[in-house]
Amino acid sequence: MKLNIAIAAFGIAGLVGAAHAQDPNLARNLAATCANCHGTNGKSLGGMESLAGEPKEKLLQKLADYRSGDKPATIMHQIVVGYTDEQLDLITTWFAAQK
Amino acid sequence: MLNRRDFLKSAAVAAAGTGALPGFIGHAMATTTKARHHVVIVGGGYGGATAAKYLRMWGNGAVDVTLIERNTTFVSCPISNLVIGGVKRIEDITISYDNLKSKWGVKLITDEATAIDVDKKTVTTAKHGTIAWDRLVLSPGIDLLPGRIGGLEGKEDRIPHAWKAGPQTVLLRKQLEAMPDGGVFAMHIPRAPYRCPPGPYERACLVANYLREAKPKSKVLVLDANGEIQSKKALFTQAFERYGALLEYVPNSALQSVDADTLTAELEFDSIKADVLNVIPPMRAGNIAATTGLPLINDAWVDVDWLTLEAKGMPGVHVLGDALFPAPAMPKSGHMANQHAKVAAAAILNLFEGLPPNPTPVVMNTCYSFVDARNVIHVASVHQFDSAKKQPMPVAGAGGVSAMANDLEGKAALAWARNIWADMLA
Numbered sequence: 137m138k139l140n141i142a143i144a145a146f147g148i149a150g151l152v153g154a155a156h157a158q159d160p161n162l163a164r165n166l167a168a169t170c171a172n173c174h175g176t177n178g179k180s181l182g183g184m185e186s187l188a189g190e191p192k193e194k195l196l197q198k199l200a201d202y203r204s205g206d207k208p209a210t211i212m213h214q215i216v217v218g219y220t221d222e223q224l225d226l227i228t229t230w231f232a233a234q235k
Numbered sequence: 236m237l238n239r240r241d242f243l244k245s246a247a248v249a250a251a252g253t254g255a256l257p258g259f260i261g262h263a264m265a266t267t268t269k270a271r272h273h274v275v276i277v278g279g280g281y282g283g284a285t286a287a288k289y290l291r292m293w294g295n296g297a298v299d300v301t302l303i304e305r306n307t308t309f310v311s312c313p314i315s316n317l318v319i320g321g322v323k324r325i326e327d328i329t330i331s332y333d334n335l336k337s338k339w340g341v342k343l344i345t346d347e348a349t350a351i352d353v354d355k356k357t358v359t360t361a362k363h364g365t366i367a368w369d370r371l372v373l374s375p376g377i378d379l380l381p382g383r384i385g386g387l388e389g390k391e392d393r394i395p396h397a398w399k400a401g402p403q404t405v406l407l408r409k410q411l412e413a414m415p416d417g418g419v420f421a422m423h424i425p426r427a428p429y430r431c432p433p434g435p436y437e438r439a440c441l442v443a444n445y446l447r448e449a450k451p452k453s454k455v456l457v458l459d460a461n462g463e464i465q466s467k468k469a470l471f472t473q474a475f476e477r478y479g480a481l482l483e484y485v486p487n488s489a490l491q492s493v494d495a496d497t498l499t500a501e502l503e504f505d506s507i508k509a510d511v512l513n514v515i516p517p518m519r520a521g522n523i524a525a526t527t528g529l530p531l532i533n534d535a536w537v538d539v540d541w542l543t544l545e546a547k548g549m550p551g552v553h554v555l556g557d558a559l560f561p562a563p564a565m566p567k568s569g570h571m572a573n574q575h576a577k578v579a580a581a582a583i584l585n586l587f588e589g590l591p592p593n594p595t596p597v598v599m600n601t602c603y604s605f606v607d608a609r610n611v612i613h614v615a616s617v618h619q620f621d622s623a624k625k626q627p628m629p630v631a632g633a634g635g636v637s638a639m640a641n642d643l644e645g646k647a648a649l650a651w652a653r654n655i656w657a658d659m660l661a
């Protein structure tokens with residue numbers, strides 16, 4: 137798939153700033169976008185790290201390191217920049233609360 | 236094309252014809268008196284199986300889910316090119332539906348859905364009569380249109396497509412095994428959009444990888460109806476180069492007709508004689524979505540509302556996966572079908588509770604492709620809902636492709652498969 141820069145040429149902030157009430161399950165729904173690789177509810181069957189039950193600060197630090205390039209990655213550096221800080225906050229809070 | 240009224244008429248006739256069957260399922264009567272909601276899902280592939288599990292998991296079992304699937308087991312298209320290349324076996328990509336039944340309480344009906352009636356809210360099946368729903372989810376994938384290529388219709392046993400995993404995958408593998416050294420494997424790629432943009436190029440690599448080791452005098456001929464490689468172009472170009480003279484890529488090669496007896500492919504200006512001929516025909520949304528009065532774009536793909544994945548103008552009928560007309564830069568992939576399913580499941584549960592759907596859904600995609608038995612390249616994207624455009628848009632600067640083919644991602648691709656299969660079926 138070609139990522140068409142013309143189509144994609146706008147910032148992420150304008151997208152999620154809309155003045156809608158937040159969905160009560162927003163964190164759960166956002167975290168479910170990671171499950172394809174990290175397992176349902178963040179419980180991986182192996183080959184990818186489990187995210188369930190990991191401390192929030194630790195997860196956020198790793199994500200920040202992917203974003204900055206401090207932590208080498210095959211793909212997470214490209215995924216993490218698709219989400220806002222607020223979304224990553226919700227996602228990591230949700231994973232940290234999973235047992 | 237039937238218009239909506241014709242469709243409703245024919246669906247009503249179909250429903251009337253089956254209403255007296257002994258197998259008739261009692262939900263139509265039950266839902267009016269019972270408070271429980273009933274979702275019927277057609278298609279237990281990447282979209283439908285994920286929707287079934289997540290409706291039960293997120294709904295805490297409060298919503299009844301019936302899954303209608305024609306096949307008795309799930310066979311994955313992702314990783315099926317490794318079966319064709321002789322790296323994996325068909326058993327490795329075949330998974331039971333048992334957990335959906337026993338662990339998640341999904342009612343599984345092994346049958347063909349033949350018609351839908353949007354006003355009566357029913358689905359008609361071949362052997363299980365008519366089934367009523369409060370909400371319907373269609374994730375039928377694609378149906379192929381071999382009739383658009385002269386001589387191809389009805390010849391899939393001789394000229395396999397292997398674009399639906401299962402017996403076709405095994406057949407193509409057997410043909411490759413039987414091919415003599417020095418033979419020509421020719422494959423045809425239809426015009427985009429088709430299921431899995433990188434899939435044909437991955438297949439070309441894995442067939443070349445097999446032939447290089449087993450039958451090095453052979454040739455892989457990639458006849459692409461498109462003007463260029465449709466996904467990960469630079470990375471696939473590099474991969475093709477590494478196969479040297481063994482693999483030839485020919486763009487702008489729309490197939491006009493085939494001769495199944497001689498395995499000849501007729502292009503506009505050329506005629507190619509193959510020893511194994513793999514034609515991926517043009518395709519559109521699965522018949523249950525494409526021929527039952529749903530709103531189509533280009534007469535092929537269903538137009539949906541992106542907050543709920545409902546077909547436009549048809550509240551209560553949700554369409555997922557390959558069958559829908561994609562938002563900008565959104566591929567027809569198993570990964571994406573899984574993500575559609577989660578947006579739809581969340582929306583359906585909200586709507587049953589009288590809540591609006593999540594106004595800010597996010598979906599993301601990754602397609603891993605093998606360029607040989609061990610090394611993999613990816614393409615990824617993240618799509619955030621744009622409330623002005625009313626559809627998900629790819630986030631600028633996010634996603635992208637691998638720097639180069641590498642074996643770390645070879646391991647990641649297999650881990651992805653294991654985890655997404657569990658995410659839908661375990």
Ligand SMILES: Cc1cc2nc3c(=O)[nH]c(=O)nc-3n(C[C@H](O)[C@H](O)[C@H](O)COP(=O)(O)OP(=O)(O)OC[C@H]3O[C@@H](n4cnc5c(N)ncnc54)[C@H](O)[C@@H]3O)c2cc1C
Binds near residue numbers: 603
């Ligand atoms: C060779 C190949 C490689 C691929 N590799 C990848 C990959 O690496 N990563 C990736 O993300 N995607 C990949 N894909 C794409 C992926 O397979 C599809 O995008 C995905 O399967 C779409 O999911 P779906 O739910 O729309 O359809 P499907 O998964 O095809 O599911 C549809 C199901 O509905 C059933 N069905 C249809 N109509 C009826 C009916 N009327 N009654 C009963 N049952 C019915 C079918 O039997 C089927 O089980 C690949 C595809 C191919 C062909």
